[in-house]
Amino acid sequence: MNFFAHGCQFLISYIFLSAIALGQSGQSGWNLFEKNGLQGLKENDQVVIEPKFQALGWSNDTVHFSSPFLGYKESGKWGLMQKSGAVITLPIYDALYPLGQGLYGIAITGRFSGRQLHGVISNKGREVISPKYGRISPIKNNFLVSIQKGYDILYGLLDIGGKPIIPAEFITLKSIGENLFLAEKPNGKKAIFDSHGSALTSFEIDAIGPFKNGSAVYTYQGKKGIIQDNGSIKIPARYKSVIDPKACQLLPFPTWEIMLGDFSKLCNIEAEALEGFGTDRIKVRHNDFSYLGDTTLQKIKVTDADYWVNSVGDFGIYRKGKKYGLWHFKKGSIIPGLYDSILLDLPFIKVKDQRVGYKGWYFFDSLGVQKNAAPYEQIGAFDGRYFPVKKRGYFGFINRYGEEVIPCVYQEVWAFEEGHSIVRFHNEYGIIARDGSWVVYPQKGDISTVNENIYLRTYAGTTFLMDMEGEIIYFTENPIDSRDGYLLEHLNDGKKWWISHQGRIIRRAEGNATGNFFEDIYSGSEGFYGVKINGRYGFVDHEGMLRVANRYEGIQPFRQERAAVMIRGLWGFIDYKENLVIQPLYQSVSAFENGVSIAQKDGLFGLIDREGKVLLPLEYEEIRRKDTYCFVRKTSGHGLADLTGRLLLPPRYEAVEIANDDYLIIQRNGLRGVVTHEGVNTIPMSYHELVYDRENDLFYGAKYAPMISLDSCN
DSSP: OOOTTTTTTOOOOOOOOOOTTTTOOOGGGEEEEEETTTTEETTTTTTEEEEEEEEETTTTSSOOOSSEEEEEEEETTEEETTTTOOOOOOSSSSEEEETTTTEEEEEEETTTTOOOOEEEEEEOOOOEEEEEEEHHHHHHHHEEEEETTTTTTEEEEEEEEEEEEEEEEESSEEEETEEEEEETTTOOOEEEEEESSSSSSOTTBBOOOOOTTTTTEOOOOEEEEEEOOOOOOOOEEESEEEOOOOOOEEEEEEEEEEEEETTTTTEEEEEEEEOOOSTTEEEETTTTTEEOOOOOOOOOOOOOEEEEEEEEETEEEETTTTEEEEETTTTEEEEEEEEEEEEEETTTTEEEEEEEEEETEEEEETTTTBSSSOOOOOEEEOSSEEEEEEEEEEEEEETTTTTSSSSEESSSOOOOOEEEEEEEEEEEOOOOOOOSOEEEEEESEEEEEEESSSEEEETTTTEEEEETTTEEEESSSSSSEEEEEEEEEETTTSSSEOOTTTTOOOOEEEEOOOOOOSSSEEEEEETTTEEEEETEEEEEEOOOEEEEEEESSSSOOOOOOOOOEEETEEEEOTTTTEEEEEEEEEEEOOOOOOTTEEETTEEEEEEEEETEEEEEEESSSSEEEEETTEEHHHHHHHEEETTTTTEEEEESSEEEEEOOOSSSEEEETTTTEEEETOEEEEEEEEESSEEEETTTTEEEEEEEEOOOOOOOOO
């Protein structure tokens, strides 16, 4: 039974019977009644306690009559009385509630802390436990208690007379079985105690499950084992998982081998996973625990961590318990493991602190020097000069030194672009400069910057193109999009106008001007913009002059001086002068990249060059380009080709991956291996997992182990 969660939650298990509302019949004819706003008690309609109390029952708004005792409230305080009306204690408590076995929880307000402090009294009013605990909860014949020490809440166990059994110095303390408790230190390590307060284990356990039939699964540094309820180790923690504790069915970790591409083996280890963690570093993971080793898996001496999260260069984020820190592998500790989150935004580091009195985000430089003294609710991405920040619900900006250069007074801010930021202020939108001065004063309607000189404002159904001095350049009731170097106005009939930043409608021309309308305009590339005119496609220049006639059924952007065009349902390519350099023969084509296009004909794919020469026959069901390689697929499997059309691997594998310029990872029948780019096998296909660590130029191969059963349980 878990009585609390780390730091702030506490599950109070009061032993209560059901509550009854005023005026309803209680057990054995007992009733609460009210007169002039005060409460009294009747038995079988006979007044037993006169209505002179603010409340009768308990401070948690419950009441029951199975006990001869009752709480009463007078002058805002609680006291204990008998149901007969005989007063046992004066009304001196801020809270009063039953705990069972003739004991009652009480609370008073601390003189200096202002917090409620809990204790226990007997049904005779005798103080059993002094009111000095944050919470008290009964558990069997003992009490689970908490105290606050600094900003931490610590837990312990008292007997029914208030004598300490387990000292209140643990961040969690929970029952894990009959008369067994699991205590956790602030460093996250755990130990088992019995109900007499004797430690059955040392503080090396990371986690433990419930005990069944005298045994439980425990975890140490990510490895699983079996422990008995007397604290003795039945099966040492060295397994990935325990399938059946009773039958001792265990699953070992895979065996990982570290190899060079030529199959030279360096070392091996049993682990959940291996992962490159920077130059000459390997992360060895066992479930949720990891450590760092060198390329021969000798442990590297770094900070004591439970888990290494990720690395950037020589920086490594680690977790210790539930907190995070930052380590530099040449300089040592940069940020101690005290924080709830760490984000690398080099050369800066952002951290989140949830400790009372420190809650919020802070940022540090790469040497670990804290820059902002006061916390922020949010710290955004650094733009080279400023961070956007949020404080008390409002936004502003700070510089790299932590100085609030633009106060947090805005409802919203946008990232600076070309020296300007759009802000929302008193539900209106304006534009500020980096010194915080107004470039455009707040006004109603949405605004968006086009460049450093002009912006769009939409208000009451009209969109205005305006300069930063507030002069209107152009306006329309039609929607407008900002494109690369121009504006696109969408007319009601579905056609479009191309508007310059000077507010001029750019005309298209074909001999003589034939109108201003485009059915569609596309992003430009290599100086050409695709357009749709009268249902056909062509290209115009940046002034809207028609450079490629609108004669095509479809077009693609120019790439490497070639643009794909569709004629009679098939694709070919033209050059800048509209010469048809590749005939329309293909169902689909890709844009040229590194002088190569993927073309499809009769449902199959191949490669062609800029002159239309077939480099790789059109006989593949799929081709995917990656850098200077192409993955190819047939029914027979996957293969690999280069951009010259040379087939490096025939398509006969379940998967193919590029490791480096020398080696490829292949898979067949669920097993992985390595071949050279010439197809020579180097690492046999015998590994269930095989990954390449580019930074260390190493391969990590894993072979899974079957489940085993040990005789130790018999």
